[in-house]
Amino acid sequence: xxxxxxxxxxxxxxxxxxxxVNARILKVEGIQQTAVLMGSPANxxxxxxxxxxxxxIEAAQPxxxxxxxxxxxxxxxxxxxxxxxxxxxAIQEEAPVSQLHTLEDGLTIKxxxxxxxxxxxxEYAAREARxxxxxxxxxxxxxxxxxxxxxxxxxxxxxxxxxLVMGPDCGTxxxxxxxxxxxxxxxxxxxxxxxxxxxxxQEFTAQVHNHGFGISHAIGTGSHDLSDxxxxxxxxxxxDALEEDANTKVITIISKPPGAATLEHLxxxxxxxxxxxxxxxxxxxxxxxxxRNNLKPARTIDEAARLAIKMSGxxxxxxxxxxxxxxxxxxxxxAGWSPEQKYLRGILAGGTFCYQSQQILRDAGITVYSNNPxxxxxxxxxPDKSIQHTFIDMGDEFYMVGKPHPMIDGTMRRQxxxxxxxxxxxxxxxxxxxxxxxASMDPVGELVDAIDKAKSVCKQRGGSLTVVASICGTxxxxxxxxxxxxxxxxxxxxxxxxxxxxxxACCWLLGKE
Amino acid sequence: xVDVETKIDKLLTExxxxxxxxxxxxxxSLEEQGVDVIQVDWMxxxxxxxxxxDLLDELL
Numbered sequence: 001x002x003x004x005x006x007x008x009x010x011x012x013x014x015x016x017x018x019x020x021v022n023a024r025i026l027k028v029e030g031i032q033q034t035a036v037l038m039g040s041p042a043n044x045x046x047x048x049x050x051x052x053x054x055x056x057i058e059a060a061q062p063x064x065x066x067x068x069x070x071x072x073x074x075x076x077x078x079x080x081x082x083x084x085x086x087x088x089x090a091i092q093e094e095a096p097v098s099q100l101h102t103l104e105d106g107l108t109i110k111x112x113x114x115x116x117x118x119x120x121x122x123e124y125a126a127r128e129a130r131x132x133x134x135x136x137x138x139x140x141x142x143x144x145x146x147x148x149x150x151x152x153x154x155x156x157x158x159x160x161x162x163x164l165v166m167g168p169d170c171g172t173x174x175x176x177x178x179x180x181x182x183x184x185x186x187x188x189x190x191x192x193x194x195x196x197x198x199x200x201x202q203e204f205t206a207q208v209h210n211h212g213f214g215i216s217h218a219i220g221t222g223s224h225d226l227s228d229x230x231x232x233x234x235x236x237x238x239x240d241a242l243e244e245d246a247n248t249k250v251i252t253i254i255s256k257p258p259g260a261a262t263l264e265h266l267x268x269x270x271x272x273x274x275x276x277x278x279x280x281x282x283x284x285x286x287x288x289x290x291x292r293n294n295l296k297p298a299r300t301i302d303e304a305a306r307l308a309i310k311m312s313g314x315x316x317x318x319x320x321x322x323x324x325x326x327x328x329x330x331x332x333x334x335a336g337w338s339p340e341q342k343y344l345r346g347i348l349a350g351g352t353f354c355y356q357s358q359q360i361l362r363d364a365g366i367t368v369y370s371n372n373p374x375x376x377x378x379x380x381x382x383p384d385k386s387i388q389h390t391f392i393d394m395g396d397e398f399y400m401v402g403k404p405h406p407m408i409d410g411t412m413r414r415q416x417x418x419x420x421x422x423x424x425x426x427x428x429x430x431x432x433x434x435x436x437x438x439a440s441m442d443p444v445g446e447l448v449d450a451i452d453k454a455k456s457v458c459k460q461r462g463g464s465l466t467v468v469a470s471i472c473g474t475x476x477x478x479x480x481x482x483x484x485x486x487x488x489x490x491x492x493x494x495x496x497x498x499x500x501x502x503x504x505a506c507c508w509l510l511g512k513e
Numbered sequence: 514x515v516d517v518e519t520k521i522d523k524l525l526t527e528x529x530x531x532x533x534x535x536x537x538x539x540x541x542s543l544e545e546q547g548v549d550v551i552q553v554d555w556m557x558x559x560x561x562x563x564x565x566x567d568l569l570d571e572l573l
Contacts, residue, residue, distance in 0.1 A: 012556040016536050062557045098537070098554040106532035106553040113551075114524055119535030120555050127566070128534055128555070138524050142536070162520035178529055178548050181539060217525055241521040437542040478545075 001032060003052055004077040005068040006084055012038060012063045014120070019404035020091045021067070025080055026411055030072040039064040040121060042145070062121075103131050113137055117180060118167075125168060126150035133157050133165070140180050141167030141222065148229045151222070155233040164241075165234055167222035171198030174205060174218040181220070182407060184436040185476035189214020191308045192248035194238045196221045196255035199350030199434060200282070200301055202472055203499060204254050207305035209474045210497065211317045216248040228259030232266050243273055250276050250311040252304050256355055257283040270295050276311040280304035282356055283374055299363075300356060300500040322504060329494060330508055336464030341427035344368075344506050345420045346391035347413050349406035349443075350472065353432045353499040354393040360503040361389070364512040371396050386420060389510075391430075407439045410446030417447065421454035421465070428466045428509055429454060432499060433488075435473030435481060444484045451491050466509060467493040470502035 013021075022036040033050060037043040039060030047057060052068045060066055067084055071077045100106050107113060116132035118125050122145025129139045133154065141154075146168035158165040166173055166180075172195070173180040177188045184202055186209045195201030198220060205218050219242075221234040235253065242248045251273070258266065258281060270277045271293035279289060280298040289297035296311060298304035303319075310316035322330070344366075348354040351372065358374045368374075371383035372393045380390065383398050394406040394413050406413050413431070420426055431451075433443045440446060451467055458465035469488050473481045488495045496502040531550040533540040540552040559565035 014536055014554070016538055061562075098552040100551065100553045101556055102558070103532060103534055103553060103555075106534065106551050110530055110532055110549070110551045113530045113532045114527065115529055115531045117531055117533045117535070117539055119533075119539060121557075124557055127570075132532075137532070138521070142539070164521050164524060175525065175529060178543065178546050180543070237521060241525055244522055245525050437546075438538055478542075 001070050001072070002074045002077055003068065003070045004074070004081055005052060005054065005057065005066060006081045007039070007056055007060055008065040008088075010063050011065045011088075013065060016404075016408075017091060019409065021087060023404060023409055023411060024087055024091070025067070025069065028076065028080055030076040031069060031080070032072065033070040035066070035068040037066055038062055038121070039066050040123060042123060103128055103135075107135060115140060117142065119143055122146050122168065126154060129154050129165065130157065133161060133163055136161070136163070138164040139166065140173060140220075141165065141170055142181055143167070144169040148224060148227070151224060152230055155230060159233060159237065164219075164237060166220050169224065170220040170222040172201050172218075173220045174215055176217065177215075179437045182434070182436055182438050184209070184472070184474050185478070186218075186474065187214040187476075188216070188247075190216055190247060190249040190312050191252065192216045192242040192245065192250065193218035193252045193254065193308075194221060194235055194242070195219070195253070196223060196226045196235065196258070197282070197352040197355075198223070199472065200254040200256075200280070200352035200356070202434065202436060203301045203350075203352070204252060204280075204305055206472050206474050207302060207498060208309065209476075211305065211309055213309050213312070213314060216245060217242065223256075226255050226258035226262050226266070228261050230262075232258065232262045235266065236269060239269060239273065243275055248275065249313065250278065250308050252278040252280065252308045254280045254301060254304060254352075255282065256352065257281060263288070267292050267295065278304050278307045278311060282352070282359055300360065301352075302498050302500040320501070322501075322508060326505065327508070330505060333464070333466040333494065334509055337427050337466070338424075338461065338463035340424050341458075341463050343423075343425045344389045344428040344430065344510060345386055345423075345426050346430040346506075347416050347420065348391060348393055348430075348432045349395055349413065349434055350432050350499070351393050351395050353470070353472075354391050356499055357430070357503040357506075358391055360500060361507060364507040364510075366507065366510055366512055371398060384419075386423065392416065407434050407443075409440060410443060414447055414450040417450040417454050421457040424461055424463070426458070426465065427463075428468060428506055430468045430502060430506055432502075433469060433471045433473070433484065435471065435477040435479045435484065437478060439479070441479055442484075443479070444487045448487055448491055451493060455492065467491070468496070468502050468505050468509075469493050470496045470499045472499070
């Protein structure tokens with residue numbers, strides 16, 4: 001297939017800008033694949049992986065912009081690359097420009113800063129984080145692709161200096177009611193949280209808010225913190241801080257499976273805490289967690305929210321299973337399936353949601369394949385090809401090469417929904433929608449046409465596609481929660497207010513309650 | 514140990530003052546929440562040349 005590229009020397013752009021350019025190019029008819037990135041060694045390797053190579057690309061530097069396009073014809077490629085400057089200028093005009101270019105520049109203006117947020121390419125992030133720690137700042141590192149050795153060094157440095165490192169790969173935190181990164185608008189309260197799983201922490205805080213309660217602080221640790229290499233250095237530091245925090249009555253920890261040694265150490269530490277601790281360690285054998293001193297184990301994030309509310313001295317919210325009305329709707333949906341429709345496909349934006357859904361489905365006796373499976377034997381050979389019941393984490397690195405995360409832009413999920421609709425055996429499509437600061441302002445609007453089209457394709461085959469959705473959000477989020485929900489309902493989607501509940505509906509549809 | 518607790522405690526009790534290095538949309542959302550934040554449009558120093566960056570770090 002024809003391909004082409006353009007290089008702009010000494011034009012550096014951040015990843016959101018690059019993704020905006022990428023998204024615009026992808027909308028041009030006839031474009032098959034694009035890569036809009038800076039000329040770092042890692043990015044040049046990615047271009048090689050998709051078959052784009054040239055001596056000029058090899059010679060490009062990290063400050064050089066590279067735009068590569070694969071399309072149906074050379075005419076389309078020439079049209080895109082010929083108009084590149086117009087697009088770059090248009091997008092640049094939408095974003096204000098800062099005259100500050102280094103951390104030191106920032107500190108000359110804000111000498112009283114107590115936190116540095118770092119969201120730059122991973123290969124440079126540790127260097128900037130180290131400088132921030134040495135300047136006495138706590139650090140929130142959104143960047144991924146920092147080496148484990150680099151992370152360990154930063155966290156040891158932070159420990160020596162009495163500072164906090166959230167991340168690397170930290171998507172969210174709430175400090176004193178202020179949302180950092182991808183966070184929901186959550187009222188203040190007395191429930192503290194620690195999360196090594198970004199969307200898990202968002203779901204927990206949104207659940208607490210939606211039950212009418214609030215959060216003191218919810219601190220993200222980064223996805224690697226509870227690995228045995230890092231040993232939970234940030235988690236342990238936050239546990240100490242929340243123990244001392246006068247506004248926190250109960251502490252909840254949300255994570256995917258920690259390393260075995262780290263989990264044991266953490267459980268010992270929890271045992272010595274004065275405040276009660278709720279632990280939602282997704283994927284961990286419940287037997288390991290039962291009977292532990294001072295730990296209330298929760299199997300799901302929903303249960304963790306209810307337990308935390310109870311432990312903070314409030315009446316426990318009722319466990320709302322599927323209501324009789326829900327069951328009637330599900331029954332009616334299932335009645336429309338054709339005989340060959342039998343499989344569930346989850347196309348998810350939230351990595352933790354993909355994980356939790358698989359745990360719930362496994363517990364119900366349903367085997368699920370995934371690009372990020374609970375067990376290696378259920379790993380898809382190709383993430384692009386679903387088999388039987390499949391859950392795809394669309395935020396996985398595989399899909400992120402020069403592309404925006406599905407929480408920011410629905411393009412990749414839209415394409416996948418259409419692909420799945422051509423499989424006559426698909427009966428249920430499950431989608432998650434995540435609201436909050438920095439997420440797409442219209443996540444449902446981005447997918448609703450694809451949902452309608454998938455339903456229509458299925459109907460033409462004589463079947464009926466059941467679409468199940470969960471929304472992680474609050475009424476105070478910048479998006480309009482009620483309108484987002486209504487758009488789904490108007491398209492005949494069954495909408496639930498949590499990932500666990502939506503997955504329970506999928507279990508019921510598959511005959512496993 | 515007392516020092517460790519005090520410094521992280523301060524982050525949780527005092528108003529946030531943030532230097533945002535990188536994605537400007539993060540600074541924008543913090544501003545909208547009323548957080549005191551300054552935006553740094555970061556770019557790789559020394560043209561992204563790692564060896565040169567290490568050399569600069571040693572000199573500074």
